[in-house]
Amino acid sequence: xxxxxxxxxxxxxxxxxxxxxxxxxxxxxxxxxxxxxxxxxxxxxxxxxxxxxxxxxxxxxxxxxxxxxxxxxxxxxxxxxxxxxxxxxxxxxxxxxxxxxxxxxxxxxxxxxxxxxxxxxxxxxxxxxxxxxxxxxxxxxxxxxxxxxxxxxxxxxxxxxxxxxxxxxxx
Amino acid sequence: xxxxxxxxxxxxxxxxxxxxxxxxxxxxxxxxxxxxxxxxxxxxxxxxxxxxxxxxxxxxxxxxxxxxxxxxxxxxxxxxxxxxxxxxxxxxxxxxxxxxxxxxxxxxxxxxxxxxxxxxxxxxxxxxxxxxxxxxxxxxxxxxxxxxxxxxxxxxxxxxxxxxxxxxxxxxxxxxxxxxxxxxxxxxxxxxxxxxxxxxxxxxxxxxxxxxxxxxxxxxxxxxxxxxxxxxxxxxxxxxxxxxxxxxxxxxxxxxxxxxxxxxxxxxxxxxxxxxxxxxxxxxxxxxxxxxxxxxxxxxxxxxxxxxxxxxxxxxxxxxxxxxxxxxxxxxxxxxxxxxxxxxxxxxxxxxxxxxxxxxxxxxxxxxxxxxxxxxxxxxxxxxxxxxxxxxxxxxxxxxxxxxxxxxxxxxxxxxxxxxxxxxxxxxxxxxxxxxxxxxxxxxxxxxxxxxxxxxxxxxxxxxxxxxxxxxxxxxxxxxxxxxxxxxxxxxxxxxxxxxxxxxxxxxxxxxxxxxxxxxxxxxxxxxxxxxxxxxxxxxxxxxxxxxxxxxxxxxxxxxxxx
Numbered sequence: 001x002x003x004x005x006x007x008x009x010x011x012x013x014x015x016x017x018x019x020x021x022x023x024x025x026x027x028x029x030x031x032x033x034x035x036x037x038x039x040x041x042x043x044x045x046x047x048x049x050x051x052x053x054x055x056x057x058x059x060x061x062x063x064x065x066x067x068x069x070x071x072x073x074x075x076x077x078x079x080x081x082x083x084x085x086x087x088x089x090x091x092x093x094x095x096x097x098x099x100x101x102x103x104x105x106x107x108x109x110x111x112x113x114x115x116x117x118x119x120x121x122x123x124x125x126x127x128x129x130x131x132x133x134x135x136x137x138x139x140x141x142x143x144x145x146x147x148x149x150x151x152x153x154x155x156x157x158x159x160x161x162x163x164x165x166x167x168x169x170x171x
Numbered sequence: 172x173x174x175x176x177x178x179x180x181x182x183x184x185x186x187x188x189x190x191x192x193x194x195x196x197x198x199x200x201x202x203x204x205x206x207x208x209x210x211x212x213x214x215x216x217x218x219x220x221x222x223x224x225x226x227x228x229x230x231x232x233x234x235x236x237x238x239x240x241x242x243x244x245x246x247x248x249x250x251x252x253x254x255x256x257x258x259x260x261x262x263x264x265x266x267x268x269x270x271x272x273x274x275x276x277x278x279x280x281x282x283x284x285x286x287x288x289x290x291x292x293x294x295x296x297x298x299x300x301x302x303x304x305x306x307x308x309x310x311x312x313x314x315x316x317x318x319x320x321x322x323x324x325x326x327x328x329x330x331x332x333x334x335x336x337x338x339x340x341x342x343x344x345x346x347x348x349x350x351x352x353x354x355x356x357x358x359x360x361x362x363x364x365x366x367x368x369x370x371x372x373x374x375x376x377x378x379x380x381x382x383x384x385x386x387x388x389x390x391x392x393x394x395x396x397x398x399x400x401x402x403x404x405x406x407x408x409x410x411x412x413x414x415x416x417x418x419x420x421x422x423x424x425x426x427x428x429x430x431x432x433x434x435x436x437x438x439x440x441x442x443x444x445x446x447x448x449x450x451x452x453x454x455x456x457x458x459x460x461x462x463x464x465x466x467x468x469x470x471x472x473x474x475x476x477x478x479x480x481x482x483x484x485x486x487x488x489x490x491x492x493x494x495x496x497x498x499x500x501x502x503x504x505x506x507x508x509x510x511x512x513x514x515x516x517x518x519x520x521x522x523x524x525x526x527x528x529x530x531x532x533x534x535x536x537x538x539x540x541x542x543x544x545x546x547x548x549x550x551x552x553x554x555x556x557x558x559x560x561x562x563x564x565x566x567x568x569x570x571x572x573x574x575x576x577x578x579x580x581x582x583x584x585x586x587x588x589x590x591x592x593x594x595x596x597x598x599x600x601x602x603x604x605x606x607x608x609x610x611x612x613x614x615x616x617x618x619x620x621x622x623x624x625x626x627x628x629x630x631x632x633x634x635x636x637x638x639x640x641x642x643x644x645x646x647x648x649x650x651x652x653x654x655x656x657x658x659x660x661x662x663x664x665x666x667x668x669x670x671x672x673x674x675x676x677x678x679x680x681x682x683x684x685x686x687x688x689x690x691x692x693x694x695x696x697x698x699x700x701x702x703x704x705x706x707x708x709x710x711x712x713x714x715x716x717x718x719x720x721x722x723x724x725x726x727x728x729x730x731x732x733x734x
Contacts, residue, residue, distance in 0.1 A: 033484075036484060037484035038467050076643075077468050079425045079466075096545070096583065096586070096633075097619055100620075100621055101546065133385070133426070135428070136384075138390055139242075139390075140206065
């Protein structure tokens, strides 16, 4: 388990960092209103790739919000990630339409084929799997996103080869 | 912009649209884009240019045309002919044959299949003929990134009518008379909500649009945001005038492809630049502006109090009501909160009158409803139907029935907090009360069709898992109840369930429903309860025979040979 007091791990981030400057720009756009926290975190995750504790601390300081509040919000919402993302990402839509059309079979194929499951990346951490609660491609179910590329009417038989083809990560 | 300038601009836009000859409308809805719509757009533009038809044809990006399963789609207006399953080379052929040689490219006509020639006039095909489009009337016909096209089809006339000739009370009266009810799913009378927000006196009031379309299988609101965003802004502006608000927010689901957010952003900027948002709108002294807030992936934020708290930048955790948002919402001020589809229905009600709208639908559920058809159905897509239509008409006439010669088993409405409607109720009229009477609900409009390969116990388990994952954790019945019910359902699906588990489920479900704070916990047991009501046999086969009749559940606890 990670220690509860992680203050010592936090490196101070300042506006000298161009990425931090971009976040600061967003904060100014909302006239430093603490209400903009979620909108600011979106931008921060976009430019940093994920929300490290340094980034959360920086955002909290600039918006004059306690770290507990910022951390609470960042961990409440599914779209925010406090860990770096894998190099390649497979997102299987498990929305109802995809579920009815065989999303579970696709998940099973990825598990069997390369031991890839939600929360446990494969290929030495290079490839990760997430579930999405509907990406809105219901007319094209089941849908899978491989490195942001949408595969409509995905098929359990060919999904593994497709993952290799798109990401270059072999089985 | 004053009234004269606005009228002149609309007239000029109308003329431009008429003078551009054939409009080659390429669907740029998310579904068509994913199936290669951008390549089609590029190829169409190139073909028009190389054929030297720039003077007599114009390529336009439009929103969703509805028949998503046939995409990418291209429609040629004013002929009204739609071509399906386009790719770059077929798009080139359409331009060549239809535009240059004035002949139909028959093999690519909409709904063309191996046995059928397709339809020349989509409006005569049951998919469109059974629909009645009010909210979607411009969706798929105008360029959503060009406010002039919206003005050309009569955009902002309703706002002007309200501002120039109606008092706020009259606007509210018209909405009340229309019978419009909340299209987010709960069906609360819209006019009544507006009146409450109007009656509460405050220095500031807010108008908020709920675009946090989180039900899996639902893409109605996203299609409207992508296909006709100005319509939502106009509805919100009318609402703001009626209740006395000066600031508005659109809360958009964060998981959506960026298209909806981008188009709303463009729409707001264009409306501001045209003087239709901002200060002194149409020189009537009315001030109103709108901002976008992007959600961050929490289903519970579709609940109204959680949504407002999320706009304030905090954890989206619901709070008890009263006070209702119309009394005390954003930053403690009266806040009117409606769904995307509700706002998109306001402009036609003000323009054509509440009485006109009230003639559509049934006595208690008036008007039209947009549904997203998906699952085991031939024609998936986006439809708008008058209330009171039967499920059978939606699924068989519009949706074209079940593919692969399989048997219809159930229709799921209302998302994770909705329920299932079995075959014997296919002739039920779709209205708020009838669906609730069957243990389901109208919901926001996701309609998922299931055939006999879907296991109803596993479906209940699936939705329970969804609710368990999405429970915010504030109240015990939901946080703990969903987890326990999921455990019991997983046991039954795994072939390890007992009849005692079933009894426990039946004891637990009503507690969760009655004691939870918000609609998520209250609705979480719904699919379980409705499948228990209509498909109890299936549960018993799982328990007694350790067998899944639909063949979906892997029975770990089953003796060898029984699966």
